[in-house]
Amino acid sequence: MNTLVVICHPNPASLTRAAAEKVVDALQTTGQPLRVLDLDELDFDPRLTDFEARNHLGSPDQRPDLAEHIDALRWAERLVLIYPTWFSGQPARLKGWFDRVWMNEVAFVLPPDATRIRGQLDNIRHIDVVTTMGSTRRVNIAQGDGGRLRVNRTLRVLCHRRCRVKWHTVTDVDNRSTAELTAWLDSLPDRFNPTG
Amino acid sequence: MNCLVVHAHPNPDSFNHAVRSVVLDTLTGLGHSVDLIDLYAIDYQPCMTEHEHVGYLDLVESGPDEVVAAHMDLITSAEALIFIYPTWWSGLPAILKGWLERTMLPGFAFALADPGDSTKALKVRPRLTNINRLIGITSYGSGRLEVRLLGDGGRRTVTRAVRALCGARTKTTWLPFYRLDGSTAEQRQQFLATVAERLTSALPSAPSTAGPAT
Numbered sequence: 001m002n003t004l005v006v007i008c009h010p011n012p013a014s015l016t017r018a019a020a021e022k023v024v025d026a027l028q029t030t031g032q033p034l035r036v037l038d039l040d041e042l043d044f045d046p047r048l049t050d051f052e053a054r055n056h057l058g059s060p061d062q063r064p065d066l067a068e069h070i071d072a073l074r075w076a077e078r079l080v081l082i083y084p085t086w087f088s089g090q091p092a093r094l095k096g097w098f099d100r101v102w103m104n105e106v107a108f109v110l111p112p113d114a115t116r117i118r119g120q121l122d123n124i125r126h127i128d129v130v131t132t133m134g135s136t137r138r139v140n141i142a143q144g145d146g147g148r149l150r151v152n153r154t155l156r157v158l159c160h161r162r163c164r165v166k167w168h169t170v171t172d173v174d175n176r177s178t179a180e181l182t183a184w185l186d187s188l189p190d191r192f193n194p195t196g
Numbered sequence: 197m198n199c200l201v202v203h204a205h206p207n208p209d210s211f212n213h214a215v216r217s218v219v220l221d222t223l224t225g226l227g228h229s230v231d232l233i234d235l236y237a238i239d240y241q242p243c244m245t246e247h248e249h250v251g252y253l254d255l256v257e258s259g260p261d262e263v264v265a266a267h268m269d270l271i272t273s274a275e276a277l278i279f280i281y282p283t284w285w286s287g288l289p290a291i292l293k294g295w296l297e298r299t300m301l302p303g304f305a306f307a308l309a310d311p312g313d314s315t316k317a318l319k320v321r322p323r324l325t326n327i328n329r330l331i332g333i334t335s336y337g338s339g340r341l342e343v344r345l346l347g348d349g350g351r352r353t354v355t356r357a358v359r360a361l362c363g364a365r366t367k368t369t370w371l372p373f374y375r376l377d378g379s380t381a382e383q384r385q386q387f388l389a390t391v392a393e394r395l396t397s398a399l400p401s402a403p404s405t406a407g408p409a410t
Contacts, residue, residue, distance in 0.1 A: 010244055010246045010248075011246050013250070040243075046242060046243065046291070046294070047236070047242065047291045048206055048284070050206040050208075053206045053207040054207055054209075086297050087293065087297055087300070088356075088357050089349065090293075091294070091297065092244070092293045093290070095285075095287060095288070095289075096242070096289075096291075098284075098285045099289060099290055110377070115375065117337070117338075135320070139320065142356065143352070143353075143356050143360060144349060144352025144356040145349075146350070146352050146353050146357075147349070149286065149346070149347030149349045150287060153345070153347050154286040154347070155285065157346075
C-alpha cells in the first residue's frame with residue numbers, strides 16, 4: 001500500500017520527532033512503497049500566496065513549487081500525519097500544507113453550478129494520525145478539538161468514501177513519566193507493522 | 197477603547213479586505229484607537245522555530261523574538277481583540293494559526309498551574325483579562341449547515357481556545373459570512389452593513405454615552 005508520511009515539528013529532540021522515527025522505521029520494514037514529506041526539513045512555507053488566493057479554482061499545473069507534494073498526495077493510499085497538537089489543532093506549518101496542497105483538482109473540484117465541492121482523493125483509504133498533546137483530553141475538548149474534527153470530517157470527506165481514520169495520541173504529555181511516554185513510543189511500531 | 201485588529205488575507209482586492217476597511221472605518225468613527233496587524237503585509241513568519249520550542253515555557257522571560265514581543269505589547273494594551281480572516285479547511289489560515297502559536301505564550305497569555313496541582317482540567321489559567329470583547333469575522337466557502345456538520349473548528353479556535361485566555365466576563369461576537377463563492381454583490385454589501393452595525397453595538401463610542409454598565 002502506497003504510504004505517505006507527513007511530519008511536522010521544529011524540534012529534533014521532541015517526543016513527536018521520536019514518534020516519527022519509530023513510525024517511519026516500522027513502515028520501512030514492511031517493504032511497502034513509502035514517501036516521507038518532512039515539512040520542517042523542506043522548510044515548507046505554509047502561507048497561501050496572493051496568486052493562490054486569486055486562483056483558488058486554478059490548476060495544479062500553475063503550482064510548480066508544490067508539485068512534489070501534490071504528486072505524493074495523489075499517489076497515497078494511506079496518509080500518516082505526525083505532529084504536535086497546538087492550540088487544539090495542527091501547527092501552522094501543517095495547517096498551511098492543507099491550505100495550499102489540498103487544492104482544486106487535487107483534493108476537490110467545484111463543478112459548474114454546484115454549491116458544494118466534491119472530493120477528489122479517492123486514492124486515500126486510510127488516514128493515521130500520530131499526535132502529542134500537552135493538554136488533557138478534557139482541555140482539548142473544551143478548546144473545541146478543532147484538529148481532530150478537521151481530519152475526521154473536513155479532510156476525510158475528500159478521500160475515499162470508506163476512508164478510515166485511526167488516532168494514535170498521547171495526551172497530558174507534560175505530566176507523564178518518562179516510562180509512560182516510552183511505553184507509548186514503543187506501542188507505535190506494532191500499529192504500523194503488525195507483523196514486524 | 198483600544199482595539200487590536202489582526203487580519204490575515206493575502207489578496208488586497210479580496211472581500212476580506214473590504215470587510216477590514218469597514219471595520220477600521222467603523223472603529224475610528226466611533227472614536228476608538230485602533231492598532232492593525234496585517235500579517236501578510238508584514239510578511240509574518242508563522243512557524244514556531246526550534247529555539248522557540250526548546251525554550252517554550254520560559255520564552256517570555258528569556259526574551260521572545262522582537263516581532264512577537266511587539267505584538268504582545270499591542271495585545272496588552274488592547275481592550276478589544278478582533279480577528280478578520282477567511283476560513284480554510286474549517287480553520288484559521290496558517291499565518292494566523294501560527295500567530296496564535298507564537299504569540300499566546302505561557303506566562304503571557306496564560307499561566308500553567310504547578311504540575312502537582314490536582315485540578316488538571318483547570319491547569320491553564322487566563323492572563324488576557326484586559327480583553328473584554330473578542331470578535332471574529334470570517335468568510336466561508338460553504339453554507340451554514342455544512343459548516344456546522346464539519347465542526348466549524350475555526351470558530352471554536354476563536355470562541356473557545358482564544359476565549360479561554362481572556363477574562364471570565366469577556367464577551368464574544370461572531371460574524372460569519374457563508375457561501376462566499378456563490379454570493380451576490382448585494383449580499384456582500386449587506387454583510388458589510390451588518391459588520392458596521394454589530395461593531396457599533398458591541399463597542400459603543402464612549403463610556404458617557406453608553407449608559408450604566410449592565
